[in-house]
Amino acid sequence: MEEVNIGRVLVGDSLGFHIIFVGLSIGLPFLISIFEWYAWRKNDDNVRGLIRLLARWAAVFVITGVMSGTIIALQFSTLWAPFMDAARPHVGKFFQLESYMFLIEAVFLAWYFATMKQVGTKKHFWISIPINIGAIGSAFFITMVNAWMNNPTGIWTSTTTNEILHSVTAYFFATTLIVLGYLAWRSLHKQTNKSQAFVQWSMNRIAIIAAILMGLLGILGHQSAVNIAQTQPSKLAAIELLDTTQTNAPMRIGGAMNDDGKAEGGIVIPGLLSLLAGNSFDTKVVGLADYPRDRWPLLVVHLLFDIKMALVGLASGLIAGTLFFYWRTRKQPRWFAIILAAFGSIGIVMVELGWMLTELGRQPWAINGKLLTVDAFTKGVNMMQTGIIFPTLFVVLFIATTFALNYTTRQWRKTEKLSW
Numbered sequence: 001m002e003e004v005n006i007g008r009v010l011v012g013d014s015l016g017f018h019i020i021f022v023g024l025s026i027g028l029p030f031l032i033s034i035f036e037w038y039a040w041r042k043n044d045d046n047v048r049g050l051i052r053l054l055a056r057w058a059a060v061f062v063i064t065g066v067m068s069g070t071i072i073a074l075q076f077s078t079l080w081a082p083f084m085d086a087a088r089p090h091v092g093k094f095f096q097l098e099s100y101m102f103l104i105e106a107v108f109l110a111w112y113f114a115t116m117k118q119v120g121t122k123k124h125f126w127i128s129i130p131i132n133i134g135a136i137g138s139a140f141f142i143t144m145v146n147a148w149m150n151n152p153t154g155i156w157t158s159t160t161t162n163e164i165l166h167s168v169t170a171y172f173f174a175t176t177l178i179v180l181g182y183l184a185w186r187s188l189h190k191q192t193n194k195s196q197a198f199v200q201w202s203m204n205r206i207a208i209i210a211a212i213l214m215g216l217l218g219i220l221g222h223q224s225a226v227n228i229a230q231t232q233p234s235k236l237a238a239i240e241l242l243d244t245t246q247t248n249a250p251m252r253i254g255g256a257m258n259d260d261g262k263a264e265g266g267i268v269i270p271g272l273l274s275l276l277a278g279n280s281f282d283t284k285v286v287g288l289a290d291y292p293r294d295r296w297p298l299l300v301v302h303l304l305f306d307i308k309m310a311l312v313g314l315a316s317g318l319i320a321g322t323l324f325f326y327w328r329t330r331k332q333p334r335w336f337a338i339i340l341a342a343f344g345s346i347g348i349v350m351v352e353l354g355w356m357l358t359e360l361g362r363q364p365w366a367i368n369g370k371l372l373t374v375d376a377f378t379k380g381v382n383m384m385q386t387g388i389i390f391p392t393l394f395v396v397l398f399i400a401t402t403f404a405l406n407y408t409t410r411q412w413r414k415t416e417k418l419s420w
Contacts, residue, residue, distance in 0.1 A: 004377045007079050010390055012359065014075055016352055017394045018068040021401065023351055025061035026139050026168065027175025028054050029105070029131040034209065036125040043121070046198045049416045052116065054179070056408040058131075059113065062106055064401045069102070071393050083366050083376035090155065091145045098141040105134025139168050149367050150358065151231045162227045163358075166220040170354060173213040174347030177315065180206045180322065181344015184337040200331050203340075207322035214316060222276060229277035232368065233286035235361035238297035239305045240273050241266075242287045249273040249285035253306055257299055261289060298360045308353040311346050318343060 032054050039047040073095075076084055084092075108130040115127060143164045144155070151159035180203055187199045228236045236242070241252045243263045251273045255266025274283040288296055318340055325332045332340065362368055366376035 003381065004374050007377050007381075008373065011072075011075060011079065012356075014068075014072050014390055014394060015355070015359075017398060018065070018072055019351060019355060020348055021061050021065040021068050022139070023171040023348065024175055024178065025058060025065045025105070026135040026171040027173075027178075028058035028061065029109075029128065029135050030172050031175060031179060031206075031209075032058065033125065033128045033132055036121065036128050038205070040121040040125050046195075047202075048121065050202060052416065053409065053412050055109075055112065055116070056412055057405060059109060060401060060404045060408060062102075062109060064397060064404075066102055066106070068394065068397055071390065071397075075390055079378050079381055080366075080376055081378045083371065086367060086371050086376070087145070087149070090152070091148050094141040094144050098138045101134045101137030101141060103134070105131055105138065108134060136168055139171065140164055143167050146358065150235075150362055152367050152370055153231075157231070158227050159231050162220065162224045166217070166224055167351075167354075169213055169216050169220060170347075170351050173210060173217060174351050176206050176210040176213065177318075177347035178344050180210065180318075181341050184332065184340035184344065187332060187337050188334065188341070197330070200326060203322055203332065204326040207319050207326070210315075210319045211323065214319060225276045226278065229283075229285060232362070234288065234291050234295070235297055235301075236277065237286055237288045237291075238299055238361055239301050239357060240285075241299070241302045242273065242285060244287040244289045245284060246287065247274055247284050248281050249277070249283070249287075251276070252302075253309075255302075257288075261293070295364060298363050301357050301361045304353050304356055304360070308350055308357070311350050311353070314343065315346055315350070 032051055035047055035051050035054070038044065039051060108127065112124070112127050112131060115124060119127075144160055147157065147160040147163040148155060150163070151157050183199055183203045183206070187196065187203070191199070225236065228239075240249075241255055241257060241263045242249055243257065243261060248271045250271065251269045252263060253267040253269070255263055255268075258264055271281040273285055274281050277283050277285050321336055322332065322340065325336060364373055365371065366373045
């Protein structure tokens with residue numbers, strides 16, 4: 001069992017790294033296309049300059065995403081061979097289709113770079129569309145695999161729809177916050193009034209996009225709660241720390257489960273969980289007491305969910321503040337720009353927490369109700385060697401990615417005639 005737990009931690013850490021690279025390689029083309037449209041409609045060279053920066057970043061993350069994906073594929077084939085044997089007949093083709101989507105993204109991104117400054121903005125905008133198709137397509141197919149793991153009643157289920165829409169929108173949202181934080185940091189530097197005005201304009205437009213995405217995530221989050229209540233009730237019970245099946249089920253913020261299996265402490269809001277899970281206070285929500293103790297999900301998901309909700313509130317405040325200050329003064333106060341720069345990465349943290357809730361909330365199952373994680377692990381693997389090799393590869397890749405981003409950004413600043 002110790003070997004299995006090491007394998008769990010190892011694959012969890014690996015996927016945690018991978019999702020950073022992949023999420024941004026999906027979100028950046030989305031922003032690139034939006035700003036290409038702005039540049040086309042406004043014929044603005046400043047916007048084109050920003051696009052060229054985002055494109056450089058996208059290229060870095062596409063490359064690292066492919067490399068980290070290759071490492072994870074190797075990890076699954078060696079450490080989780082029984083899982084791959086069980087999953088391949090059902091969803092094996094989606095791993096292959098994901099690779100094709102990555103190839104489409106890479107090919108059109110290369111074409112996009114080759115035609116930069118060579119064709120008009122209108123044509124360049126249309127070239128950016130297939131990049132998005134490839135990026136979103138890769139997320140589409142790999143998320144289909146995860147949705148099947150959570151709800152293996154069919155290849156396409158309500159879980160599939162919810163997971164794909166929620167995850168892709170979350171990648172877009174996380175990317176907007178990253179770029180917003182970067183622009184806030186650049187706004188703190190000395191620059192011309194024209195450049196400062198452009199940076200503030202860009203921050204406002206990105207905040208508008210983020211606000212729209214936040215609204216969509218709120219709707220999708222509610223739909224996910226309804227779906228999980230129906231298809232993965234033990235996961236919802238663990239996330240909300242619901243001990244017994246009941247109507248008018250409360251939502252608990254904080255608190256813990258005692259040794260007798262009773263939830264206690266925290267802030268309890270009567271009826272709210274039933275309302276979220278079924279749009280009615282009369283909705284019956286299944287509690288953990290309906291399951292054997294050894295089949296309970298990891299209860300740490302309750303704490304992770306509370307943290308994620310706190311970050312949702314923080315992100316909402318940052319977006320609202322950005323829009324408010326631009327509306328009032330066309331400029332962010334220095335103190336607020338510092339906060340934006342400091343918390344620009346919280347979108348990525350929220351994505352990480354969301355995937356942790358999805359995966360830890362499914363335990364002890366690798367394939368929900370069909371294959372336990374302990375049975376999905378390859379027997380006889382030397383975890384001492386493996387536990388060193390894979391983390392080392394990801395640390396090296398993370399350092400290389402950071403260096404590449406810094407290098408490409410510095411090169412962009414040298415080639416662009418912009419003071420910011």
